[in-house]
Amino acid sequence: MIFRFYMAGLLLMGNLFAEDQLIETYLDAITQQKQQINELKDRVDELEDSLESVETRTLVDKINFGVGFNTEVNSYEKKYADGHKHTSSNLYTTKLMLNMESKITKNMRFTGRLSMYKYWADSTKHMYSQFDNMQGRAPSDSTLFVERAYVDWKFTGDKALFPSVLTIGRQPSSDGPSHQFKSNTTRKSTYSALVFDGASDGIVLTTSLEKVLLLKNARIRFAYGKGFQNDETSQNVTNAFIGADNSLKDTDVYGLFFESALFNRSNTLFQIGVAQMKNIIANPLDSNSSENKNIGDVTFAGVMFEGTDINKMGLDLFAHFAYSYAKPSHDVYSYNGQSMSLLGDGSDFESKSATAFWLGTRYAVSEFSKVGVEYNQGSRYWLTASQGSYDLLNKLSTRGKAVETYYLYAINRYSFLRFGGVYVDYDYTNSGWFLSEPKKFEDLSSTEKQSSVESVKNIYLQFGLNF
């Protein structure tokens, strides 16, 4: 009996001892885990501090910068109406674009672009670079121009039936659809480049119609801008139409546009629009206020279709059609003894209409190589507001035919080389200009033929960067 109690006591002590051991093991494990948790807490605190310093730096960096860069060598051959030719075989240019963006709030964003565009080893401020819509767009010296500076302000709530955005300032109106294919980038402007290409100042109201029409990217836009401004309150500047006390009117621009995706595919774009430039100034660089005139109004209408990487086949397609209607005033502008009016010679004030179209395609031959071809054609009185085009030939303003082919090699995601050729065959004179009558070359005098370009051939090589 005593032995049994003894053995039972031993067993109980053994169990108790084993339990003690187990408890001690558990306690050790808990202690270790507590230690690990404390170490993890310290590491999380360290990580939090590091993240906060990164966040602070991000919040304090108010502007994000990007860079666009093009260097190009061109070989031009111009043929004049009298048969003689002129060649410029190695014309080098460089264009720099410093892109800026600030997300101010969820509903407000600032976007800007500073641009420099110059011929190599030439700091001449060329005449056309002084036109407001061509600053940073036509070769000049190494000055940085403000090509874009605008704020997008979404002033409606997220749940509004018609979400709307006001875009105020120097607009995104250059390098528009479908120039992005040649530049191996995405859409960079609001409007079809066949109708408008250049810098501009204005206010645009964009209202989304997606919820109502159930169409992807459906938007309607109302645009107002100034082509030229006559500041009647300032008397201390030399340009005639600013500070002048004459009857020169501002050039006002009004536009109405609709756009959407096609068949709800986000890689497509359909756009239709109409715009009017009222009271066009004859010559914004003419300081003689008594000679400068408002020469009339021009109305533009255009429709375009575009598809990018259609059905993942590497195929891009676009088609633009446009119409211009010029209504001259009865004012005549005189310059160097020559009388001119809107598309006229100072004696013809009839309204004139014209059409133009621009077609193109680009195909990805491989992951790095693409080939493209573009064709555009304009009729006799074709007018476009594409004078601010980066293209030295402003081929989309051609009153005749132009064809361009190119091979594009993507060096990496951000840069490319493009080798191509352009042929422009003018049917009429003065392509791209509002003043003077477009004439057939056979109707020109022998003196006029010596200075009138009938066709241009261009071969070029471009290095481009978008980062």
Place this chain on the structure above:
Amino acid sequence: MKKYIFLFFLFVIKIFAVDVETLVKELDIVPAKKASIQWERVFTSKRKMKRYGLDHLTDEEKTVLKEYLISHAADSDKPKFAGDL
């Protein structure tokens, strides 16, 4: 001539549908939340692919999705036009 070009254009757009955007919505992924290099990293990590629900996709779906996410990443080349907010 213009009519035939327009009809050809509509035909090419209409006949095939590539809908990676529906896939992105189903996976509840926002491409602009990461930079392109960060999205590339996701596709090299089994743990991250599982976290975003990408591990059950076919190879073709993964390829198309990866290309879409990189081309719409926070640092991608984005379109610019008035009213884009």
